[in-house]
Amino acid sequence: MELLPDEIRKKLPPLYAQEHEKDPMVYVKFFHPLSHWTWYATEGSSEDDDFIFFGWVYGDFPELGYFSLNELESVKDPLGLGIERDLHFTPKRLSEVKKLHTESPPRQPDIVVYIIDEPEPDFSPIAFLAERMATLYLAVNYKRADWITNLDETRIHDAATAAFSRIAPVVKATFDISLLEMAKEIFVAVFESQATKLLSDYLMKWYGWQREQQPKDGDDE
Numbered sequence: 001m002e003l004l005p006d007e008i009r010k011k012l013p014p015l016y017a018q019e020h021e022k023d024p025m026v027y028v029k030f031f032h033p034l035s036h037w038t039w040y041a042t043e044g045s046s047e048d049d050d051f052i053f054f055g056w057v058y059g060d061f062p063e064l065g066y067f068s069l070n071e072l073e074s075v076k077d078p079l080g081l082g083i084e085r086d087l088h089f090t091p092k093r094l095s096e097v098k099k100l101h102t103e104s105p106p107r108q109p110d111i112v113v114y115i116i117d118e119p120e121p122d123f124s125p126i127a128f129l130a131e132r133m134a135t136l137y138l139a140v141n142y143k144r145a146d147w148i149t150n151l152d153e154t155r156i157h158d159a160a161t162a163a164f165s166r167i168a169p170v171v172k173a174t175f176d177i178s179l180l181e182m183a184k185e186i187f188v189a190v191f192e193s194q195a196t197k198l199l200s201d202y203l204m205k206w207y208g209w210q211r212e213q214q215p216k217d218g219d220d221e
Contacts, residue, residue, distance in 0.1 A: 003030065003085050004044075004051060004069055011091075012044040015054055026055065026097050029089040030072055033081055039067055040097050056094055058101055160191035 008028050018024035030039040041055040051069035056062065072083040164187045 001084060001087075003072055003083065004028075008085075009044070009051070012041060012053075015043045015045040015052065018042055023093045023095050025091055026094055027091045029086040029097075030083050031086060032075070032077070032083055034077065034079070038101075039072065039083075040094070042094065056097060062101070156192050156195050157188070159195070160188040163191060164188060 012027050013025075024042040026040045026042050028041045030041070031037065036058070038058040039053070039055060040058070041053040043055070044051055044053040046052075049070075053067050053069070054065070055067070056064055057067060075083050161184075164184050
């Protein structure tokens with residue numbers, strides 16, 4: 001259906017022709033068949049490749065304003081429906097048009113909520129592998145006395161990060177970047193926990209050995 005046939009176009013006063021009218025005449029009504037949105041044109045003029053209307057727009061916030069023929073013709077909802085012209089509308093005063101909507105205030109726009117239901121990813125293999133890597137790394141290096149004695153609580157985190165950097169190239173091909181970051185967090189946490197315990201055990205053994213080396217009461221000097 002043509003929204004603005006020549007006979008309607010000729011009836012419409014040009015823009016600003018009714019700007020001093022307190023109750024202007026409405027000449028054409030446009031509407032969407034599945035919406036409360038309605039456009040009532042009181043004036044209109046050609047402008048470049050478009051036709052500009054002025055009138056009352058009944059939408060979420062009814063108001064006087066400008067709208068264009070190109071805009072109306074471009075509207076298409078998901079069902080393919082567009083704006084239509086009311087073939088049975090007869091020109092009437094704006095005050096009469098507003099009375100048509102006094103008992104049906106515009107409803108608020110629908111709120112559509114999309115719920116994306118995706119299964120939770122299984123990170124347990126990554127957690128297990130990172131934990132095992134930290135354990136094995138400490139097990140190999142624990143026998144190096146100079147390594148464990150040079151490690152104190154303030155340097156454990158730096159040592160854990162450096163250790164992961166050395167083994168990261170080996171496992172990079174297995175994980176994407178986000179999972180590699182998760183593996184690093186788990187590796188560092190396990191490393192710090194176990195290294196702290198190993199350091200504590202080592203110091204306890206060292207203190208025990210030192211006590212054994214001290215002369216006992218009654219020993220000959």
